[in-house]
Amino acid sequence: xxxxxxxxxxxxxxxxxxxxxxxxxxxxxxxxxxxxxxxxxxxxxxxxxxxxxxxxxxxxxxxxxxxxxxxxxxxxxxxxxxxxxxxxxxxxxxxxxxxxxxxxxxxxxxxxxxxxxxxxxxxxxxxxxxxxxxxxxxxxxxxxxxx
Amino acid sequence: xxxxxxxxxxxxxxxxxxxxxxxxxxxxxxxxxxxxxxxxxxxxxxxxxxxxxxxxxxxxxxxxxxxxxxxxxxxxxxxxxxxxxxxxxxxxxxxxxxxxxxxxxxxxxxxxxxxxxxxxxxxxxxxxxxxxxxxxxxxxxxxxxxx
DNA sequence: ATGGATGCAAAAGTTTTGCAAAGAA
DNA sequence: TTCTTTGCAAAACTTTTGCATCCAT
Numbered sequence: 001x002x003x004x005x006x007x008x009x010x011x012x013x014x015x016x017x018x019x020x021x022x023x024x025x026x027x028x029x030x031x032x033x034x035x036x037x038x039x040x041x042x043x044x045x046x047x048x049x050x051x052x053x054x055x056x057x058x059x060x061x062x063x064x065x066x067x068x069x070x071x072x073x074x075x076x077x078x079x080x081x082x083x084x085x086x087x088x089x090x091x092x093x094x095x096x097x098x099x100x101x102x103x104x105x106x107x108x109x110x111x112x113x114x115x116x117x118x119x120x121x122x123x124x125x126x127x128x129x130x131x132x133x134x135x136x137x138x139x140x141x142x143x144x145x146x147x
Numbered sequence: 148x149x150x151x152x153x154x155x156x157x158x159x160x161x162x163x164x165x166x167x168x169x170x171x172x173x174x175x176x177x178x179x180x181x182x183x184x185x186x187x188x189x190x191x192x193x194x195x196x197x198x199x200x201x202x203x204x205x206x207x208x209x210x211x212x213x214x215x216x217x218x219x220x221x222x223x224x225x226x227x228x229x230x231x232x233x234x235x236x237x238x239x240x241x242x243x244x245x246x247x248x249x250x251x252x253x254x255x256x257x258x259x260x261x262x263x264x265x266x267x268x269x270x271x272x273x274x275x276x277x278x279x280x281x282x283x284x285x286x287x288x289x290x291x292x293x294x
Numbered sequence: 295a296t297g298g299a300t301g302c303a304a305a306a307g308t309t310t311t312g313c314a315a316a317g318a319a
Numbered sequence: 320t321t322c323t324t325t326g327c328a329a330a331a332c333t334t335t336t337g338c339a340t341c342c343a344t
Contacts (some may be wrong), residue, residue, distance in 0.1 A: 003340080018298065018343050054301050059334060061299095075222030077274065077307095080333085094270045103268055113256060121250055122284025123241045128223065130277050137269025165318050165323060187308080201326050206309060208324095226333095227308085 008070070015068060022046075022053050026061045027085075030071055035091075037081040072127045081143035090128065103136065149174075162215060167198050169193075173208045174232075177218055183229040183269070219274045237275065243283035250283065 008027060009019035029045040030037060043058040062083055065071040073081045077095060092110065094103040110128060119121050156166035176192040177184060190205040209230055212218040220228045225240060235294060239257065241250040257275060264270050 010277070010343095013344085020299065022300070052301095055333095056302080056335075057300055064299095070263040073224070073226070075224060075226045076258075077220070078223060079222045079226060079228035080228035094264065094268060094271075094272075097273070102180045103270060105264070107326070109263060113260065116256060117241065117252070117279070121241060121252075122287075123243075123250060123279075123281055124287055125241075125279045125281040126244070128277075130275075132264070132270075132272045132275045134273040134275075137273060140269075140271055160319085167318075167324065169325070199326095202308095203327080204325055210309095278311075 011070070012068075015020055017064075017068070021051075023061050023065075025049060026058055027054060027065065027070065030062075030065075030083055031085050035084045035088055036074065036076075036093075037084070038080060038082055042083065071125065074127065074130065077131050077133050092128075093131040094136070095131050095133050096139055097133050098135055098139040101138070102134045105132075155240065158217070159215075164211075164215070168198075169204055170208050170212070172196060173205055174212065174217065177209075177212075177230055178232050179234070182231045183221065183223075184236055185227060185229055189230065216273065221274065223279065224278055224280050240278040242280050243277050243286055244280050245282055245286040248283045248285070252279075290294070 008024070012023070025046045026042060029042045029049070033041065033045065039059055039062055042062065043053075043055050046053050046058060062071065062073075066073050066083070067119070070086050071083050072086050073083050076082050078109045087106040090107040090110070094105055095101075096103075114125055114128065117125055155171070159166045159170070172193045173189060176183050176189045176196070180188065180192065186206055186209055189209065190200075190202050193200050193205060209218065209220075213220050213230070218230050219233050220230050223229050237254040237257070239252040239254070241252055242248075243250075259273055261275065264272055
């Protein structure tokens with residue numbers, strides 16, 4: 001698990017928010033899922049783990065956690081939000097549209113870009129988790145969408 | 148308008164598909180919108196322009212056009228698909244989460260990355276339209292989510 | 295005790311699907 | 320004519336909202 005449970009309540013309180021069992025469970029679920037989780041999956045995980053938590057609450061908590069930047073959210077290529085713990089090492093995905101292969105792309109390829117965006121535009125990127133779509137090496141021979 | 152109407156029917160037929168008024172109208176709407184359009188906006192534009200076209204049809208056509216790569220789709224940071232004509236010059240967005248400023252980022256910052264992904268992973272990126280979220284230069288003084 | 299957070303239920307919004315009818319080739 | 324594509328209507332799915340209640344501080 002990549003977050004430190006002990007500090008989270010403290011962090012929330014320092015910012016004027018409250019720690020609740022629901023928030024704790026959602027945070028745990030996000031952490032344990034290991035990144036890129038859909039809200040529905042988190043809802044399932046939370047419900048499974050212990051007492052029933054309302055779906056609306058899970059959505060509200062995820063939105064809240066994103067706003068206070070304890071989690072980040074990325075949009076998948078099919079247009080749905082995926083959540084991830086903010087402290088995780090950033091990484092990205094190369095998703096083949098033909099075979100579905102999912103290559104993981106280390107963040108080092110982006111760190112130069114990150115710095116460039118800051119020096120050139122003064123823009124401090126907070127969320128740059130991205131999935132690129134295309135064709136992996138194996139699928140390029142096949143001409144996926146031709147007939 | 149950035150696409151060539153004359154050729155589109157030909158392109159579709161060559162690949163074994165048919166050109167229909169609905170597909171033409173959707174393509175026109177995507178082009179005229181100038182990039183990053185939500186399906187619902189396209190539906191509105193199409194309906195406004197001429198005879199009634201069904202919403203389901205618009206969604207089907209957009210999905211189809213994306214599959215055959217006449218349009219590309221990007222997911223916005225709030226998790227919705229935005230469509231764009233494929234022939235347009237790729238560009239990206241730096242979206243400030245505090246003031247909503249939307250800086251446009253030319254593709255040149257990515258072309259090196261594009262090549263790197265190909266030479267290193269053999270992966271040919273087709274869709275890399277991306278919106279980065281963060282804080283613009285003006286908003287960094289304010290500590291947006293602190294109190 | 296006090297105000298923020300949750301549960302519930304309902305609504306809103308978005309996208310998909312099955313099938314008959316229409317129409318492009 | 321033939322087979323793809325569309326319209327329609329309904330369903331599926333995802334996310335949000337209002338309000339009373341609960342509970343963390």
